[in-house]
Amino acid sequence: MARQFPLAGLLRLKQLREDEAAGRLADANERLRVSRAxxxxxxxxxEGTDLDPAGxxxxxxxxxxxxxxxSMLADLHALEGRLQAERERAQVTYRGARADTKGLEKLEARHSEGEASALLGAEQRVLDEIAAAGRLQHTGKDRA
Structure with missing residues (x-):
């Protein structure tokens, strides 16, 4: 029976943090998109107001x-700058969380490959023992 990945709990925690960071990045992107619009x-x-005042x-x-x-446009540009900075921070956080998760995922993949190799090796040893036992029985019948 294959052993569970020893760092499975930590990997799950890192995946949750990555998902949370991805959500914050998506929110920051949406706020920035709305602000830009x-x-x-x-x-x-x-620009479109071309009035000809009468008095x-x-x-x-x-x-x-x-x-x-x-003035409102200047405020909106300032808000957009803050939202852009927030988006960049969220992106850095997400990239860090993704890197942490990716490293553990690679370890988990190696662990799974090692477990699969060990299982295949054990199966091969059992098959070899069965084959050897069959040859011994066959050899014994030939002599009798």
Whole structure:
């Protein structure tokens, strides 16, 4: 009977950590995607406004709206920068978790291969013993 991989519990823990890190990376990617879409929408809206104000009051209103939009756009760019940094940290964490898991997975594969080789060797020894016993019986019948 094959022995269980001695580090199976540790491997499972590393796999759980990798899954958690992958989830955080996916969340960070989604937040960044949403932020970029929002920034792009505001940027397009700001570029698309081509108003011809009729009076000074409407000119001041347009200037105030554009200033507000530019301020919001600057805030969105700052948020995007923070989200990008968060995404990069999540990616580094995921890569580290993946490397830890991959190393243990390789050890587990080697362990499984060793166990399979040992099992095949044991089976071959049993077959050899059976064959040897059969030859002894056959040889004994020839002499009798």
């Amino acid at each position: 929002r920034t792009h929408g505001v940027s397009e809206a700001l 000074s009051a409407s000119l001041y209103a347009v200037a105030a709206a554009r200033a507000s939009a530019r």
